[in-house]
Amino acid sequence: MQRSIILLHGAIGASDQLKPLAQKLTGNNFKGYTLDFSGHGQAPFQKQFGIEQFAGELKSFIKKNNLQGVPIFAYSMGGYVALYLAAQNRNLIGNIITLGTKLDWTPEGAQKELKMLDAKIISEKVPKFAEALKQRHGYNWELLLKRTADMMIDLGNSNLLNAEAFSKIKNRVLMGLADSDNMVTVSETDNVASQIKNAERLTLQNTKHPIETVDVNVLGKVITGFCG
16 A cells, blocks of 8 residues: 655745656655645745745645645755644644755845845856746746745744744654755754754765755655655
8 A cells, every 4th residue: 555745845946856756755655745835836826925825835735635644755945844834733744854954044044045046147147047947937937036035034034943843843853964965054954853852863975955966766765764
């Protein structure tokens, strides 16, 4: 019998990036569910944009598909969404695996991230990336960058995941980090892992932050072992 799992994408990403992992997990007897958060991929923008909105969309997706108690693999921003939802709804989801999730948000840290979300600079200096964003998100890709930048500023000013939130998370959590991640630090990941009662840490070797650099064979084994 196949086991279910939800795979969540990161900021300015989309569910199509998780297809190789979903295919690998199918071979490991999992049925992988994916969704695009609003404004990403094929999903239209909603009135609200940000972690609380995305958590609400994930909650609705779980209930619509009768997936209560399902484990979740969540990349980057997806990990923030999954942990936030777990803190708000104790029994809704099962084990959580995050990878490359930034959790230490400050005004200074948010400003640093904004440099990578300037559509004009991306178009001028990294045109292939701009074209990839257009292909993935359509002609609203520049708006997506702007809304994401606004979200990061909000997180910098008021981090939704704090000590109180972490104390409410009772799920088993495996916090993954690439050994060459240039966006998320070991210290912030370890700090959060120490605040969640049932959290463990994992380092993926020879891997950078982008999900495309992850060895799906290795990740598939990690997920199967933790959620099997």
